[in-house]
Amino acid sequence: MSADDLACQELVELVTSYLEGRLPRGERRRFERHLGECEPCVHYVEQMRETIRLVGRSATGDPERVPGIDRLLDAFRDWNREQPA
């Protein structure tokens, strides 16, 4: 392992920047070179992608109620009356 190599422990802290496309080019190259040689880190990055996908599906989809909608409507009508015509 040379000084330029990325340790797995460092890679896990860069993964969001990598996925966001925010790593400077040199860093990205080090990151991808590491992935080319390290299967566990490939799995790690895949786990992060899976996590993002599953978080996206985790919304309940239940119709959520908007509280105090009648009060809001009253407030809107008051506001509207006060507006200059």
Place this chain on the structure above:
Amino acid sequence: MPSTQATPRRREAHLLDDERLLEALRQGDEDAFMALVDRYGALMLRVASMYVRTPSVAEEVVQETWLAVLEGIGRFEGRSTLKTWMFRILSNRAKTRGEREARCLPFSSCAAAGDEDDDGPAVDADRFLSADHPQWPGHWAAAPRDWSTVPEVRLVSRETLGLIRDAIGRLPDRQQEVILLRDVEGWSSEEVCEALAVSEVNQRVLLHRARSKVRAALEHYLDDAAIGAVA
């Protein structure tokens, strides 16, 4: 008693994008206002609930936000989008109320409101070989599994998705808001930065911590299940 029934005009308003609704709202169009409330009200309540623990107070924050939106709409110059402007008002208010609430509650041992700066690493240090390991410093000691072998039905099961929601609920409030807006609602990083009034780097750090913790919770859960299946 005002009517909250969906009229044909109101249904039409629901099809308009935010910019058109903003225009209509400035003309005093009630349907446009109700369409906006329908579009963002529930999400606003979710965000407020991340900062404020008392449900009635969270509802109050949402109400106040809508009033502030109405009061401020004349001065809104469109330098940000309507939604990020509204959510910035909401986050500010919710944060302030949450801080006040934490001071007032005698049992404010609220882990979710913890300091976001003293967060640990993305992955526990004991998963790695030590930094002075002669051959593989900082490499995996306990490697992560290949999740492509986990059946899709298990990944998207109600239990797994519930576990993810719980893990998000345990995050510090700003991390919750970022992961909700980015990964559940699909907002762009620019939009989230505007809504939270944070820099791109700061937003990315919050997102990284949030995603890393949810991943760790998922890993823990899926690994346990795998061990159970083998035994």
